[in-house]
Amino acid sequence: MKSIVAIIKPFKLEEVQEALKQLQIEGMTVSEVSGLGHQQGHAESYRTADYIIDMVPKLKIEVTLEDELEPAAVKILADAARTGKLGDGKIFVAKVDDAVRIRTGERGSAALSLDPIAEIDRSLRQEG
Numbered sequence: 001m002k003s004i005v006a007i008i009k010p011f012k013l014e015e016v017q018e019a020l021k022q023l024q025i026e027g028m029t030v031s032e033v034s035g036l037g038h039q040q041g042h043a044e045s046y047r048t049a050d051y052i053i054d055m056v057p058k059l060k061i062e063v064t065l066e067d068e069l070e071p072a073a074v075k076i077l078a079d080a081a082r083t084g085k086l087g088d089g090k091i092f093v094a095k096v097d098d099a100v101r102i103r104t105g106e107r108g109s110a111a112l113s114l115d116p117i118a119e120i121d122r123s124l125r126q127e128g
Contacts, residue, residue, distance in 0.1 A: 001065065003063070003064050004073055007060055010058065012081045012083070016080045020076065020077065020080075027064075027112075029061070032060075035058055065112065099112055
């Protein structure tokens with residue numbers, strides 16, 4: 001299993017989600033983060049005073065998936081997040097030794113697969 005962590009511009013989230021759905025990757029964690037990289041922040045004025053904003057707001061997307069999906073997921077994520085401008089972000093890939101679905105105790109690949117009970121619940125909510 002692999003863990004993919006991507007730091008992207010916030011306005012690219014919807015494009016990234018849609019792109020990952022092409023690989024049937026719908027489970028992800030998204031966090032609001034801020035950071036400093038080559039972009040080096042920007043200057044803003046407030047009430048005649050100038051401020052340097054050195055921490056830039058970003059989104060952190062975390063996805064865990066099967067090894068064989070990793071190359072395609074990285075490519076599709078990078079393509080969807082890319083603007084071609086400074087500050088597009090980074091993608092990090094790491095090996096995951098194990099995963100556990102807390103509710104059922106399933107481990108490994110079984111913990112990553114779609115949960116049948118959650119799927120039934122989701123379809124019932126969409127119908128209602």
